[in-house]
Amino acid sequence: MSKMINFGIDLGTTNSLIAKFEKGQVEVFKNPNGFKESLPSVVAFRNDRILVGDQARTYAEKDPKGVASRFKRKMGTTETIKLTGGSKTPVELSAFVLKELKNFVHSGEQVDAAVITIPASFDTVQSNATKDAGLAAGFKKVLLLQEPIAASLAYANKEKSVDLRNSQWMVYDLGGGTFDVALVKIIEGELTVVDHEGDNYLGGSDFDALLVEKAIVPEICRRGKFADLLPQMKSEKGKYNKLWYRLLHAAEVAKIELSTKTSSEIDLGLVSLEDDDGTPVDALLTVTRSEFEEIIKAPIDGTVDMMKKILTRNSLRPEDLNFVLMVGGGAYIPFVRKRIEEVMGISVNTSIDPTNAIAMGAAYFAGSKEFKSDTANATVHKNNRQLKIRTAYNHNSQESEETFTAKFEGDVSGLFYRINSDDGSFDSGLKSLLPKISEDLPLREGAYNLFTFSILDGSNNPVDVGFDSIQIAQGRYSVAGQMLPEDICLVVDDIVNKDTRLKRVFARNNILPAKGKASVEVGKTVIKGSDDEIRIMVVEGPSERHSSTNKPIGILLISGNQINRDLIRGTEVDLTFEVSESRDLTISAYLNGTGQEFSQVFKGTARQVVSKMLAADVLDLETKIQKEIEEASKNGNHESAEGLERLHSRIQSLISEVGSLVHDDVTDDRFKLEDKKRKLAQDVFELTASKRVDAAKSAYVNSKDEVGGLVSESGNDREKHIYREIVAREQTFVNSTNPERIETATGELDRLRWQILMRTPDFLVGMFEHLVASRASMNDQVQAKQFIEAGRNHISNQDWDDLKQVNGRLWDLMPSDAREAEDMRLYTGII
Amino acid sequence: MAQMPTIEVPKWALLLLNNIYEVERKLIRNGDPGNVSRNIEKMKGALAEQMLFYEDPMGESFKETRTDLEATISGSNTENLVVVEVIKPVIRAGDAAFSRVVQKGIVLVQSKDVGEGKKEESI
Numbered sequence: 001m002s003k004m005i006n007f008g009i010d011l012g013t014t015n016s017l018i019a020k021f022e023k024g025q026v027e028v029f030k031n032p033n034g035f036k037e038s039l040p041s042v043v044a045f046r047n048d049r050i051l052v053g054d055q056a057r058t059y060a061e062k063d064p065k066g067v068a069s070r071f072k073r074k075m076g077t078t079e080t081i082k083l084t085g086g087s088k089t090p091v092e093l094s095a096f097v098l099k100e101l102k103n104f105v106h107s108g109e110q111v112d113a114a115v116i117t118i119p120a121s122f123d124t125v126q127s128n129a130t131k132d133a134g135l136a137a138g139f140k141k142v143l144l145l146q147e148p149i150a151a152s153l154a155y156a157n158k159e160k161s162v163d164l165r166n167s168q169w170m171v172y173d174l175g176g177g178t179f180d181v182a183l184v185k186i187i188e189g190e191l192t193v194v195d196h197e198g199d200n201y202l203g204g205s206d207f208d209a210l211l212v213e214k215a216i217v218p219e220i221c222r223r224g225k226f227a228d229l230l231p232q233m234k235s236e237k238g239k240y241n242k243l244w245y246r247l248l249h250a251a252e253v254a255k256i257e258l259s260t261k262t263s264s265e266i267d268l269g270l271v272s273l274e275d276d277d278g279t280p281v282d283a284l285l286t287v288t289r290s291e292f293e294e295i296i297k298a299p300i301d302g303t304v305d306m307m308k309k310i311l312t313r314n315s316l317r318p319e320d321l322n323f324v325l326m327v328g329g330g331a332y333i334p335f336v337r338k339r340i341e342e343v344m345g346i347s348v349n350t351s352i353d354p355t356n357a358i359a360m361g362a363a364y365f366a367g368s369k370e371f372k373s374d375t376a377n378a379t380v381h382k383n384n385r386q387l388k389i390r391t392a393y394n395h396n397s398q399e400s401e402e403t404f405t406a407k408f409e410g411d412v413s414g415l416f417y418r419i420n421s422d423d424g425s426f427d428s429g430l431k432s433l434l435p436k437i438s439e440d441l442p443l444r445e446g447a448y449n450l451f452t453f454s455i456l457d458g459s460n461n462p463v464d465v466g467f468d469s470i471q472i473a474q475g476r477y478s479v480a481g482q483m484l485p486e487d488i489c490l491v492v493d494d495i496v497n498k499d500t501r502l503k504r505v506f507a508r509n510n511i512l513p514a515k516g517k518a519s520v521e522v523g524k525t526v527i528k529g530s531d532d533e534i535r536i537m538v539v540e541g542p543s544e545r546h547s548s549t550n551k552p553i554g555i556l557l558i559s560g561n562q563i564n565r566d567l568i569r570g571t572e573v574d575l576t577f578e579v580s581e582s583r584d585l586t587i588s589a590y591l592n593g594t595g596q597e598f599s600q601v602f603k604g605t606a607r608q609v610v611s612k613m614l615a616a617d618v619l620d621l622e623t624k625i626q627k628e629i630e631e632a633s634k635n636g637n638h639e640s641a642e643g644l645e646r647l648h649s650r651i652q653s654l655i656s657e658v659g660s661l662v663h664d665d666v667t668d669d670r671f672k673l674e675d676k677k678r679k680l681a682q683d684v685f686e687l688t689a690s691k692r693v694d695a696a697k698s699a700y701v702n703s704k705d706e707v708g709g710l711v712s713e714s715g716n717d718r719e720k721h722i723y724r725e726i727v728a729r730e731q732t733f734v735n736s737t738n739p740e741r742i743e744t745a746t747g748e749l750d751r752l753r754w755q756i757l758m759r760t761p762d763f764l765v766g767m768f769e770h771l772v773a774s775r776a777s778m779n780d781q782v783q784a785k786q787f788i789e790a791g792r793n794h795i796s797n798q799d800w801d802d803l804k805q806v807n808g809r810l811w812d813l814m815p816s817d818a819r820e821a822e823d824m825r826l827y828t829g830i831i
Numbered sequence: 832m833a834q835m836p837t838i839e840v841p842k843w844a845l846l847l848l849n850n851i852y853e854v855e856r857k858l859i860r861n862g863d864p865g866n867v868s869r870n871i872e873k874m875k876g877a878l879a880e881q882m883l884f885y886e887d888p889m890g891e892s893f894k895e896t897r898t899d900l901e902a903t904i905s906g907s908n909t910e911n912l913v914v915v916e917v918i919k920p921v922i923r924a925g926d927a928a929f930s931r932v933v934q935k936g937i938v939l940v941q942s943k944d945v946g947e948g949k950k951e952e953s954i
Contacts, residue, residue: 033898035934046895054935055895062904236907242916245903245939249918270856271916423923424932425899442896448929517876574869590869 008362021367045085076126138459150361174330224275530560554602
């Protein structure tokens with residue numbers, strides 16, 4: 001069966017990429033471990049592992065005996081590279097890079113054939129060596145394509161309307177570490193490289209080093225006393241060696257920024273930079289684009305000279321060229337484009353993505369080339385070796401590392417294995433498969449650690465052994481009693497419903513120890529020195545229930561006597577909750593308003609019941625039951641009313657029992673009574689839960705209708721989107737037994753309603769008139785008069801934004817009791 | 832072998848996290864009389880609710896199997912490496928139970944064997 005090759009590979013000196021042509025489009029694959037499209041063309045042999053790419057590059061400079069890079073330049077030579085893992089030929093090393101690129105193909109499909117690009121300078125031997133590398137990597141068919149041609153194809157496919165017949169151009173490729181320029185021409189309808197030049201040691205990384213040496217270091221030296229800063233930075237054992245790497249990174253960031261901005265700031269604020277006398281040096285440096293341009297001028301002019309040589313050799317004038325097509329990272333630098341245009345007088349074309357153009361061009365070419373395939377649909381090689389695996393490892397662990405071992409029966413020769421963590425933090429590299437293997441796997445604390453296990457043949461094709469995944473739960477399920485049996489919630493006031501509600505801090509089944517945070521607002525002003533207090537109350541039990549039904553496990557009381565200044569309503573309180581393995585609860589509250597911190601530990605064994613609060617709670621519960629009875633009778637709900645009556649008589653006897661408790665009771669009576677109260681509250685909750693849900697549902701439906709009309713009439717696109725989004729997830733809350741979930745959605749709709757109304761002229765005018773009617777009670781009559789006059793002007797001029805502001809100012813003049821009409825007697829004092 | 836799909840995190844979110852990290856580090860270095868750390872914690876909390884958080888790999892060991900760090904080795908020894916400087920933290924998407932690396936940490940690493948017994952120099 002024949003099919004298209006489709007895969008194109010840019011096998012670069014410093015970086016390689018893989019792309020695929022499909023249905024007229026090209027996709028450049030990303031490195032699953034690196035979030036980048038490129039794979040550094042570096043291979044490392046360390047500790048029995050074969051590593052390719054970023055991991056290998058880390059060791060490239062410091063462990064040259066174990067790491068091979070820039071081997072593309074040795075392709076086609078007899079030179080072998082002596083490494084700790086044995087001698088390797090450039091072909092073998094290139095094959096490792098190609099095999100690794102196969103892993104980028106996220107669909108998992110097998111790459112049987114590919115177009116691989118080669119520099120224009122490659123001769124027949126070098127080209128054949130590249131082809132051999134492709135075959136060694138397991139491709140059944142390899143086609144070669146010259147890099148300038150590939151770039152030109154990418155251009156031609158992007159700019160389909162451009163007619164390139166009878167034209168010639170140059171492809172200028174300034175990469176990370178190498179430079180190539182080629183003259184491309186269409187001869188008898190075919191793209192041909194006519195001539196080329198290049199420098200194997202010129203690229204973007206050289207510019208970073210130049211920027212450090214010529215701009216950053218001199219500036220640092222101006223700011224402090226340094227005898228030999230640069231040599232000390234460059235020397236492996238130098239005092240400032242770490243700074244060299246830090247600055248190289250900063251220079252790269254600055255270089256990129258200078259492509260779009262005229263200056264860039266280098267902030268070394270995280271490093272305490274001191275000169276030889278120990279005096280701190282100001283760590284904020286500025287590099288300007290003109291400084292950078294001055295620094296790279298000489299090397300760029302060197303590339304221009306190479307272009308001129310090509311023109312001279314081919315008896316061409318600059319105007320004979322249609323354009324210069326720029327690829328490689330250097331194309332991003334405005335000065336490079338400007339300089340070429342300026343000196344050569346030829347327009348520079350940067351319409352294609354300079355970093356992946358060659359791979360894309362190769363893929364376009366691959367999309368037009370056929371090859372015969374016998375395994376077109378196979379994605380996993382069949383296990384013909386009768387390979388059997390037996391694995392052994394702990395599925396649950398408390399350690400930070402766990403050893404995975406596996407034994408194999410069958411022929412393991414020539415096979416490799418590899419283990420990758422699914423979270424992208426671990427890669428074992430390729431390791432030879434032996435009858436028994438073991439690998440230490442790093443585990444993340446408190447997480448499910450998933451790893452992919454694969455066995456690969458010599459061409460990096462997967463071999464199926466029926467086992468491909470390792471799952472280890474760290475810190476879970478291994479010690480009994482370490483999970484929370486119930487939700488742990490904070491009790492806060494619910495101003496709208498004149499009640500309290502629960503805010504979940506830890507969910508049921510949370511692993512202990514656990515730490516949680518919440519920010520709440522103070523719901524009422526607490527005056528310094530007063531007995532007024534706020535209550536940070538933590539209860540245990542289902543978060544959808546009412547606070548009174550759940551078991552209190554800790555109450556941190558902060559009273560006016562403890563604070564050093566008034567705690568103003570609306571200021572924030574940062575709360576931290578910690579539950580230890582033995583279930584001790586620590587509540588810490590930081591009052592942003594006073595800068596004070598309060599903290600208390602509540603022992604898991606010692607329950608907190610304050611007699612005074614218990615009495616108040618019981619009375620509240622009685623009031624609540626009475627109200628519910630009245631409501632149920634009014635609605636003719638006799639069954640509920642009867643049930644509630646029974647609860648009422650129970651609460652009355654409880655009231656007298658609680659009343660007989662002394663303030664400093666030392667018996668366990670208060671705990672028993674608290675239990676009774678909680679059971680009663682649970683019964684009330686159950687009897688009335690359906691009522692709350694019904695009320696919440698009906699409020700939601702009303703809001704939905706009203707806001708729906710408003711949105712379609714006056715809503716903008718964003719508001720329409722928000723409305724549709726709320727309604728679309730209606731099924732997730734409307735059938736819930738938890739009224740709070742429904743109320744939350746209603747709250748969202750209400751916010752939307754206000755948002756729209758606040759710019760609706762009719763509403764603004766109505767609100768204005770309402771405020772004018774309340775003028776007599778306003779605090780400052782002179783100001784009120786001015787605002788009202790301004791408001792009338794805005795109405796006649798139809799300045800609705802200004803009217804909105806006037807309404808706001810008038811509202812501020814209303815007496816505070818009018819504004820706070822909705823206040824309730826707060827229970828906790830926090831919202 | 833199919834790959835896990837890549838999680839696309841908007842650049843602004845990464846920029847925000849990287850800067851929050853830098854502010855946090857500067858506060859540790861220069862002191863925090865205005866209690867800015869609390870605001871930092873809140874910002875981190877808000878981002879964690881959006882399933883994004885960072886981790887500081889400072890002091891952790893590094894070897895060739897770690898793929899959540901982009902390391903540069905300082906000094907000549909390549910064994911027993913530890914992170915001695917963090918230029919960018921590791922950013923993860925997810926929650927405590929399962930998360931994935933969405934930005935590799937950029938770090939300088941150095942062999943423990945080199946610095947032993949030597950006063951750590953400031954650069």
